[in-house]
Amino acid sequence: MKKIGKKITAALLLLLSISFAACGTKEPAAPETPETPATSEEDLFTPGTYEGTAKGYHGDITLTVTVDENNILEIKSEHTETKGLGDKAVSTLTEAALEKASLSMDLVSGATYSSQGFLAALEAALVKAGADIEKLKVKESVEVEKKDQEFDTEVAIIGGGGAGLAAAVSAHQNGAKVLLVEKMPNIGGNTIISGSAFNAVDPKRQSAQGIEDSVEKHFQQTYEGGDKKGDPELVRVLVENAYPTIEWLESLGMKFTDKVFTVLGALWPRSHKPVEPLGTGYVNTFMNYINEHKDDITVLTEVEAKELLVNADGAVTGFLAEGKNGKITVNAKNGVIIATGGFGANVEMRDQYNTIWPKLTNIKTTNHRGATGDGILMAEKINASIVQMENIQLLPMGDPETGSLSGNIEQGVENRIFVNAEGNRFVDEGARRDVMTRALMEQADSMMWVIVDQHSYPTGDTVNNFNETIDSLVKEGRAYKADTLEDLAKQIGVEPENLVKAVEAFNASVDGAKDEFGRTLFMDKLDTAPFYAGKRVPTVHHTMGGIKITPETRVVDQNGEIIKGLFAAGEVTGGIHGANRLGGNALADVHTFGRIAGATAATEGNE
Structure with missing residues (x-):
């Protein structure tokens, strides 16, 4: 849980936009009061504490929101959003909501899905507080004096x-x-x-x-x-x-x-x-x-x-x-x-x-x-x-839902393979990015599975290159885990026999056998449970x-x-x-x- 006070200065808002403090410790959600209409036509909310949950970027964002008749007094958040980005969005939007009870806040740049999840969770809580949601979504037309500026610099x-x-x-x-x-x-x-x-x-x-x-x-x-x-x-x-x-x-x-x-x-x-x-x-x-x-x-x-x-x-x-x-x-x-x-x-x-x-x-x-x-x-x-x-560069490593590189379970080129919907390898996984992406586009649904084992994730709290733990990715359904390759194949819907053969051939290449796709970058065999799989698709990456x-x-x-x-x-x-x-x-x-x-x-x- 994270508790943030109501008032914030402009300086602190600026600091939140460029600093990336991690989320605070989490506490159990406060009990929720019954859903009731606002106490009068003038009031925004029915006083009480309400809970709302919505999907963020890395799982659910749960907000426990305390209100009086016209103000949001406190917001406690529970989430697993990415440290440095998603948690910053939650912090920034929390402060904005406390400063002025509203659902018309702008999304935080670089954290769109976390921002949307926060606003959806806040809306769910405020519905229970009897709020007029459409009214809260209307941006107030504030008269701001337009003033042209001129700066001299070097x-x-x-x-x-x-x-x-x-x-x-x-x-x-x-x-x-x-x-x-x-x-x-x-x-x-x-x-x-x-x-x-x-x-x-x-x-x-x-x-x-x-x-x-x-x-x-x-x-x-x-x-x-x-x-x-x-x-x-x-x-x-x-x-x-x-x-x-x-x-x-x-x-x-x-x-x-x-x-x-x-x-x-x-x-x-x-x-x-x-x-x-x-x-x-x-x-x-x-x-x-x-x-x-x-x-x-x-x-x-x-x-x-x-x-x-x-x-x-x-x-x-x-x-x-x-x-x-x-x-x-x-x-x-x-x-x-x-x-x-x-x-x-x-x-x-x-x-x-x-x-x-x-x-x-x-x-x-x-x-x-x-x-x-x-x-x-x-x-x-x-x-x-x-x-x-x-x-224009494409990568074969996009998240199927967002196109982002986050959620990718690989830790480096040497310790993973790619398999298609049938469980077969189809490319040298150490090749150029355009070569791998073109090969992926030729596969069914332009989709592949990245396969790794315990060498990449010695423990469940080991993080990937985007600071996401493998346990959290499995919990969110963005990665799959199994003690055998056969079980992993069943979970991801590929032919178990094919996946086993693909891994066996890769392991033989680690020992010195010639790789059928000409791959030359190897380190460890894929031979130690648990085994993991993550789904990936092509994504536009660099121009x-x-x-x-x-x-x-x-x-x-x-x-x-x-x-x-x-x-x-x-x-x-x-x-x-x-x-x-x-x-x-x-x-x-x-x-x-x-x-x-x-x-x-x-x-x-x-x-």
Whole structure:
């Protein structure tokens, strides 16, 4: 249970939007009073304590709500929502409901399903309190004085995901005053909901595990893994600066585990995992720095950039934006960094540029809802070169209900197999992401089961890469558990004989037999109960096309000339990964080029 007081200041609301405290301890639900109508026409509620339950992202959200005639006095919550995201949504919406009894609250960015579950549970409780639900859902029209604003800064950044935050910190470290705008209510973008893997050649960690690697190997796998369509200069910058960027993050206080692994589609064990869940470690690290330097770094949320400002010489000098209370003009002495992410959540843009996949209209995405390609469109309007937009990455690892990567039971490439609806393997599970996804699309219902055993989950409270325990996933029906492969097969509806044969063949390959699909990445056999299965489908994950940049992150126009004062970093850029991005290279890209963009803009400006 979690108990939160009624009053909250604006400062605390801001803190809740960028900090990710875990849920408090849970208590038994308070007894519920009988359902009765409100005591008078003027009253909102019948005083008492009521309980409401609804499905969140990871199971039920149960709220115990205490009300008087016109106020929500207390909300206690019981849930298993993801630490760092879902629990933040519950906390933020609880405070909003206590501040003003209403059901018209906005969903928390990055935690849509948790937000919807909270509101549904609150509604269920307030129905029992005799509330007029439709009245509570009506947003009050508050007269807010529209006031245009103008800001002067040195480096202006559009986008508050990993690339934008990295750029903000780097620019400040290099002596610049910084202003960052983010159109969503919360900071974090796709980074905060990512699986968090960061590829880098790391002699210290890899040698401790007996792993041989080199920057050249990382370069070759990245370049060739993208069908040699990536810009070699940009690939070289990425692989040579990835580990220094990890060291930079560590210097800011971020912590990574000592063990590297092979994330899906990484092709080699060089993926680093943060200690904090999902991508919260990256965001918290940057926000801690930003909060310590508020005099020089300004962050504005719910501000959507609309148009780049260009002077008579063709240099970008700022941008126009729309805020909640009026128009905003940002003047940037040194220039503007676009870090708005890709367009994975923009179905129209996906359909417009897709030439390599079947129709993507009805395919869900791992991306947050703000990944709509805004920065690409703004840059294109001032003649920026836009490249390789057809290169859209799909993953075979989407949640069947949401498209999210959460709920995925794999811990690394080496210790799991994929089987189709018949219980048969169908692909090299260590292959490129596009290869695996194409193979999955050829299976019945484009669906597969991930199979692991106790090697991946020594105990029931072992967490996956999204900080979800395997026991919780089984309880929620998102994973299945059995002491035998035959029983597991029956639970998931595949042919037991096929599943047993698939596992036996895999185990033989671990011992050195040639794998029928050419797989080369192995560690442990699947031979120790309990065995687990999790269902997965294709999902849109990353858009490799976007704004063309130089190795210093300067934006190039359609004539090949540099656009003065304009920089770009992260998924909004194109030409780094080519036709296929290696797993674990996105966060390396985002933070490496974000760091470079901040330094370049701060020190060289619009020269």
